[in-house]
Amino acid sequence: MIGSLTLDQLRVLVTIADLGSFSAAGRHLLRAQSAISQAVATLEALQGIAVFDRQGRRPQLTETGRVLVDQARLVLASAARFEAVAAGARGGLEPELALAIDPLVPTAPLIESLRALNATFPDLPVSFSTEGLGGALRRLRSGSAALAICLLLPAVPEDIVAHPLMRIRMLPVVAPGHPLALLDRPATASDLESHVQLVLSDPVAPAGANYGLSSARLWRFVDLARRLDFLLAGFGWCRMPEHLVASLIAAGQLKALQLQDDPTPPEGLVIHAAHRRDRALGPAARWLLEVLQQRLGV
Known part of the structure; x- marks a missing residue:
C-alpha cells in the first residue's frame, strides 16, 4: 500500500x-x-x-x-x-557495491568487466566515486568503498590487499609555447626547477606525500581535468597519463618532454584492484575482482 x-x-x-x-x-x-x-x-x-x-x-x-x-x-x-x-x-549478495576509482585510471579497460558485472547482477546498485589523490585509499579505509581501482604509492600499505591490473605510462608534457618546449635536449633538474609544476594533491592533506616533484614552484590541483586546462593554457608542465594526452600530442596541442634522469618508470605505474585486508569482499565484489584479474591482470 x-x-x-x-x-x-x-x-x-x-x-x-x-x-x-x-x-x-x-x-x-x-x-x-x-x-x-x-x-x-x-x-x-x-x-x-x-x-x-x-x-x-x-x-x-x-x-x-x-x-x-x-x-x-x-x-x-x-x-x-x-x-x-x-x-x-x-541470498548473501551485497545490497550495494561501492567502487572507488583513482582519477588517473583509464575507464576504457574497465568497461567490459563492468558490463559483465551488470549482466550477472542486474539488480545490484553500483556506486562510483572518483576523488583526488588518496581518495580511493581513504574510502577503502573508511569502509565507504568495498573495492578500489587505484595507484598505491610508494608501496602497498600493510592493511590493504592489492592485485596488479594494468600499467599506465605517465608522460611529461607542456604546451608548445612554453619555454620548456623550446629545449632541443632533455630537460635537466635545473631546467625544471624554475618553472611551475602542476601537481595533483590530496584534497584532505594537500601538504602530504607527493611524488615526482621536480620544481620549486608548485601549483596544486585536486581535479585532473582542471589541471589539463591549465596545462593546455601554458601555465606549467606536469606528467599526465598517456591515454589522456596522446591525441593532444598528435594534434600539436601539447609537446612531450624528454627529462634527464626521469624517476618515473618507463613501463608505467601499476594500477591495482585493492580492498581492506580485514574486511571480506561480498559475492559481487569478489566476482568483479576475479573478472578484472582475468581480463587485465599484469
Missing part, C-alpha cells in the same frame, strides 16, 4: 494500457473482468480523477490517465528492484 494506492491497482492499470481492454487484462491476470473494473473504479474514486473515458464502446485512457500509466510503470519497476535487492541480500 502506498498511501491510498496499492501496487495491485497500478499493475491492473498498466496491464489494461498494455493489452488494450479490461477483458484482456482480466485474462492475463487470471481475474474476472468485474474484478478488473472494480480495481479501476476504486483507484479513480480514491484519487478523485477519471483514468478512463467511458463515453465510447471501449474505455480509453484520459490525458491524466496516460500520464498516470507512465508513473505507474516507474513505481512498479522501482518496487521490482526493491524486491530484487532484498532477495539478493537474503
